Amino acid sequence: MLFDLPSDDTLYEALLRRDPRYDGRAYVGVSTTGVFCRLTCPARKPLRAHCSFYPDLGACLDAGFRPCKRCHPLAPAAAADPAIKDLMAALDADPGYRWGEADLVRRGYDPSTIRRSFKRHFGMTFLDMARQRRLAQGFTALETGKVIDAQLDAGFESPQAFRTAFARLLGAPPNSFPKGAMLRAAYINTPLGSMIAVTDKSALHLLEFADRKALPTELKRLRKMVKDDIGIGRFAIFAQLQTELGRYFSGESAVFNIPLVMHGSAFTRQVWQALRKIPAGDTRSYSALAREMGTPQSTRAVARANGVNQIALIIPCHRVIAADGQSTGYGGGLWRKQKLIELERHYAKRKTS
Incomplete structure (x- = not known):
């Protein structure tokens, strides 16, 4: 404390x-x-x-x-900032609204101050966050509708603007995702923000926070591996993922049984398997993880493999910290890493008792 x-x-x-x-x-x-x-x-x-x-x-x-479902205590500490709290509430009330700097001024805020506050806490500006929220609506609409319907649901008047924004998020325009594909991508909401999940009929291939900067690159790499056979939608196994994430965030269980497909080299997959063996509530340094794997000379390689993990939470790269005990960078944002480690203390205490 x-x-x-x-x-x-x-x-x-x-x-x-x-x-x-x-x-x-x-x-x-x-x-x-x-x-x-x-x-x-x-x-x-x-x-x-x-x-x-x-x-x-x-x-x-x-x-x-x-x-609590009203005050969301698992949400980031940034909610203590009155301006952030107000704007987040406004965004939740109307996620399809097209925000601009003039809207911030009308609410009595200095746009540059708001920009710095959101960048500090979330790694993105409020306007970027609002744009992403609108894209989430369009993404969901794509599962059952046409691109034009998704564009309108997302609040984009211009088809080109919607295609560009969608491609920036997922690495490809919406009409490039085929129907009946072997893999399907879908949004999933969590207390720490929206995530993108990609599954086939029987396993999870990717799970990332939607605002992770590396997400478009990861999806491009995955698309290349499966020869562009990724669509928009969800298979039945998606329900298992939602259930297991719900239990994790509610403090019921840190066990994930959903099958995984790990796209990486043999050594990278070995690192990811080692990460999965770190108990919830525990942490490791890169060097300690390398020693546990029996390759003490591979600390840098372990760090690189940790950084390219594309199945967040389930392959718990957030449990790796610096040798001095400080939190190191995390693709989903350092604030998320701190929240996850704090949440998982519960599991460690319960195991001890």
């Missing part, structure tokens, strides 16, 4: 006031509902007798509480 928590009575007063100073620093578990919340949660406040307070997400999950 970065600081000592005050008394429970003080925290209860902070809960009543929705004091932003404690957002992300302390959480409340409510015995009558079985959920845990941020102290800034907009929900009706519980009685003092029904509240217990915890220093982190893992402690809440370990105590048997589920994350």
Whole structure:
């Protein structure tokens, strides 16, 4: 912990006031509902007798509480920023709206300040995030409709603008994804943001956060491997992926049984298998992982293999940290890596007990 928590009575007063100073620093578990919340949660406040307070997400999950669906305590700490919180709420309320800098000014914000804040927390600007959210709607519409319908659902007036934005996200324009393909790509929502999943009828080939900069490159490489036989949609196995991710994020289980297809060299696949052996709640340095694999001289090669992992969470590259114990870079964003490690402390505590 970065600081000592005050008394429970003080925290209860902070809960009543929705004091932003404690957002992300302390959480409340409510015995009558079985959920845990941020102290800034907009929900009706519980009685003092029904509240217990915890220093982190893992402690809440370990105590048997589920994350609140109103204040989303698993979301990034950036939500403590009032401007980010306001804009994220506006984006959730109307994900198809076409945002511009003039909209930010009308809401009383300086566009350059908002740009810096979102880049610092999320690695992208708010306008980029809004554009991506619109693309997500179009992506979903493509599963059952035509490109023009997806374009309109995504709020793009120009077909060329939609094709360009879609290609920037997925590495190819929407009309290049054939129907009846062997592999299919679909959006999946998680508490830490949207992800892209690519499956065939029986296995998962790719799972990445939609804002990962390397995603278009990864999809291009995958398309090349399967001779462009990737479409838009979902097979029945996608339901298993949704269920297992839901259990993971709710603190129920860190076990993933969905079959994987690992596209990499023999050594790269060996590294990925070693990553899967790191228990949830534990971490390793690159050098320690190389030693566990019996190749202590291959630290750099292990790091490269870790960096090209294209099945996030299930192949847990987020469990690799620097030798000095500090978090290193993560393709999905350092803030996500920190959240995942914090979430997984719950699993380590439960295993110990």
